[in-house]
Each structure stands twice: as structure tokens, then as C-alpha cells.
Amino acid sequence: MKRNATAVWNGDVKTGNGKISTQSKTLDNAQYSFKTRFEDGVGTNPEELVAAAxxxxxxxxxxxxIGEEGHTIEQIQTKCEINLVEGTIIGSHLIVEAKIDGISNENFQKLVTKAEENCPISKLxxxxxxxxxxLV
Incomplete structure (x- = not known):
């Protein structure tokens, strides 16, 4: 399986702007710029997209x-915070809230760690x- 996205940039880094599109067209010429990355501009930025991924x-x-263990999932919600410092992503922090029937907190934490270590984006x-x- 291969997936793709395309970025087009016009101008210099501080005053220019770009557009990002994905193969699925979920993002279709989504605007990004220096302001959306480092200030409060309207649009997206690479770190936000990395967090979403x-x-x-x-x-x-x-x-x-969780499904492999036979538990019923009502909902899992994950927020990802990407920390960019001096041009380097120094961390990805996952904040997880889940409603799952019949799972112990100990087993849930074990599976969170397993997923953290094994999802393809974590490996990347x-x-x-x-x-x-x-657990909520």
C-alpha cells in the first residue's frame, strides 16, 4: 500500500504560502504558511498533520x-501533542480517554503501551x- 500527499509552496519562507493536498482529497489545497506554523494564522501546518497522523x-x-482480547469498545479518544523546539520535533505525547467494557486498568495500560510501540506512525x-x- 502506498499513500501520498502533495505540498506546493510559493515565495520565501516568511511571507510565502503553500497548499497541501492528500490523495483522498480530505485535504484539498489546504492553506499553510509561516504564520500557521509559528504564529496564529488560519490554516494547517506540518506538526498539526503529524499529530493527526x-x-x-x-x-x-x-x-x-483491545478487540483481539474480546473487549467491547464504546469509544477511544486520543489527542496528540507534537513538541517542536528549535526546528526539531522532540516529542509526541498521546492523551487517551477510553470507554471499554470489561477491561481492567492494568490490562488497558499494557495495551496502550503496546499500541504506542507498535503503531506504524510511532515506528516512523x-x-x-x-x-x-x-478509562472513563
Missing amino acids: HAGCFTMQLSAF YNTKITSIAT
């Missing part, structure tokens, strides 16, 4: 591991990955 991948992987990153997970 990690949250989505991790949540699906966690769902698979060369950064520290942390999480905090709560």
Missing part, C-alpha cells in the same frame, strides 16, 4: 489490540513518545 494511527492500533518517528491513558 499519530493520534489516528495509535487509536486504530489500540482498538485492534525518531523522537520520544509518551502517553497518559484514562
Whole structure:
């Protein structure tokens, strides 16, 4: 399986702007710029997209591991915070809240760690990955 996305940039880094599109067209010429990355501009930025990818991948992987154990998932919600410092992503932090029938907190935490280590996006990153997970 291969997926793709395309970025087009016009101008210099500070005053220019770009557009990002995905193969699925979920993003179709989504605007990004220096302001959307480092200030409060309207649009997206690479770190936000990386956070979305990690949250989505991790949540699906966690769902698979929980399902393999026969538990019923009502909902898993994951927020991912990407930390960019001096041009380097130094961490990805996952904040997980889940409603799952019949799972112990100990087993849930074990599966969170397993998903954190095994989702394809986690494997892609060369950064520290942390999480905090709560059953609600």
C-alpha cells in the first residue's frame, strides 16, 4: 500500500504560502504558511498533520489490540501533542480517554503501551513518545 500527499509552496519562507493536498482529497489545497506554523494564522501546518497522523494511527492500533482480547469498545479518544523546539520535533505525547467494557486498568495500560510501540506512525518517528491513558 502506498499513500501520498502533495505540498506546493510559493515565495520565501516568511511571507510565502503553500497548499497541501492528500490523495483522498480530505485535504484539498489546504492553506499553510509561516504564520500557521509559528504564529496564529488560519490554516494547517506540518506538526498539526503529524499529530493527526499519530493520534489516528495509535487509536486504530489500540482498538485492534483491545478487540483481539474480546473487549467491547464504546469509544477511544486520543489527542496528540507534537513538541517542536528549535526546528526539531522532540516529542509526541498521546492523551487517551477510553470507554471499554470489561477491561481492567492494568490490562488497558499494557495495551496502550503496546499500541504506542507498535503503531506504524510511532515506528516512523525518531523522537520520544509518551502517553497518559484514562478509562472513563
